[in-house]
Amino acid sequence: MDIATVIGLVAGFFFFAMSIILDKGLTGLLAFWNAPSVMITFGGAFASVLIIHPMDKFINALKSVTKAFKNTIVDEAGVIRNIIELSNVARKEGLLALEEAADNIDDDFLKKGIMLVVDGTDPELVRNILETELIFIGGRHKEVASFWEKVAEMGPAWGMIGTLIGLINMLGSLDDPSAIGPAMAVALLTTMYGSLLANLVATPFAEKLKIKSGQEMLLKEVMIEGLLSIQAGENPRVIEEKLKAFLAPVLRASLNPNEKEGE
Structure with missing residues (x-):
């Protein structure tokens, strides 16, 4: 978590x-x-977002809330180590030996790239296939983040609608001055609920999902460059140095404990 x-x-x-x-x-x-205020703010906001999204995408985006709570371990250095190991296998035993090595890899994207290389697919075609998949993965991630951005946009708007409803009801009972204060307080609650929905839930969720998406996309870019370098027959040391460029300086030393990098 x-x-x-x-x-x-x-x-x-x-x-x-x-x-x-x-x-x-x-x-x-x-x-x-105030239950009616909660209903109009949260219900109205999600109703508006439902109008924007098809039902399947709406349901899928709702499920994405679990991703904000899921602790995804991003080990860029570990991925690079795996690629270096694969490059050593390919250098010693040939590209066909990578097929057996792929059986021990859990990442479907990396495994797919390895099989393309093993099948002798043209390097440019390998890049096109993997980058196309990367584009569509990024597109799906953006759709989910956009869902929560829309919730953040609609929350305060429906909060204001609720406030207007409350003010209209209050103005309809001006003959009882003692009721004006409590009615005004209830009217303003929907604005508060809308702000909470936008600033404590929806916007943070959208930004969290964007960060997680960026981390995943970076890993896949590392995989693409590594696989193409292996296919080109580059030296494992050269591949390591090339892929280090994707890492923050503080993480580069973890690839080689004897090598210190500045921050």
């Missing part, structure tokens, strides 16, 4: 709640709960 996502959400709601409790006490929290 991605502990940063959990801590962020818990901390956000904790600070929100504590700001109320420190001023009004525990009973003060009850004043910030």
Whole structure:
């Protein structure tokens, strides 16, 4: 589990709640709960997003919330080590020996690239096939991030709609001055809910998914360059130095513990 996502959400709601409790006490929290306001803000926001997206993409995007909580281990140095090992196998035993080595690889993208190389596919065609798949993977990731960006956009808008409804109801009962204050408070709750939805949930989820997508895309770019270098028969040491360019300086030393890199 991605502990940063959990801590962020818990901390956000904790600070929100504590700001109320420190001023009004525990009973003060009850004043910030209003079921109709929740319904119009959250329901309206997701209804608008549903109009924008086809049903299958809407459901798929909703499921993506689990990705924000999933701790995906990104080991760029490990991927490069695997590629260097494959290059050593290819150099000593030939490209056909990579087929057996591919059986021990879990990543489908890397395995697909290896099989293309083993089959003797033209290097330019290998690059085109893998980069095309990379483009479509990136496109799917952008669709999911865009979903949460739309939720962040619609949340405050529906919060304002809820506030307008509350104000209209309040203006309809001006004959009772004692009811104006409570009615105004309820009317403003929807604006608050919309801001919470946008700034504590939807926008952070969208940005988190973008970061995870960027990490995955970088790994796949490393795989493409590594596989093409193996197919070209380049020296494993040269391949290592080439792929190091994808790593931050602090990570480069992990490929060779005896070699120190500056930050």
